[in-house]
Amino acid sequence: MVRTCPLRPGCAYSFQYPRHNFHGVLSKLETRRVKIESIRDLQAEPLDVVTFNMQPLLHRGRWLVTGHDLDKDGERSFYVQSMRSITGCH
Numbered sequence: 001m002v003r004t005c006p007l008r009p010g011c012a013y014s015f016q017y018p019r020h021n022f023h024g025v026l027s028k029l030e031t032r033r034v035k036i037e038s039i040r041d042l043q044a045e046p047l048d049v050v051t052f053n054m055q056p057l058l059h060r061g062r063w064l065v066t067g068h069d070l071d072k073d074g075e076r077s078f079y080v081q082s083m084r085s086i087t088g089c090h
Contacts (some may be wrong), residue, residue: 005064006080006081006086008036009036009038010035011036011089012033013088015034015078015084015087016083017082019032021079021082025057039064039065039066039077040066041063042062047060049057059079064078064080065080
């Protein structure tokens with residue numbers, strides 16, 4: 001069974017995301033608004049060892065989305081597994 005990411009490139013979403021996304025760290029959730037540019041399936045295309053070892057305690061999931069942060073006006077990446085209360089933006 002092939003699982004697909006619930007988000008789509010070209011669409012914008014609002015969601016809650018931890019300020020600090022590390023295992024074992026309690027962190028306040030912040031509202032983020034992002035227009036998705038790309039989605040990476042880390043099962044099919046895993047992170048390289050160097051990238052993983054730069055932040056080994058980062059709470060990762062299967063899907064890594066990269067897009068334009070509409071509030072901070074820059075490119076950002078987010079792990080879908082850590083997103084909460086995802087809604088589409090218009």
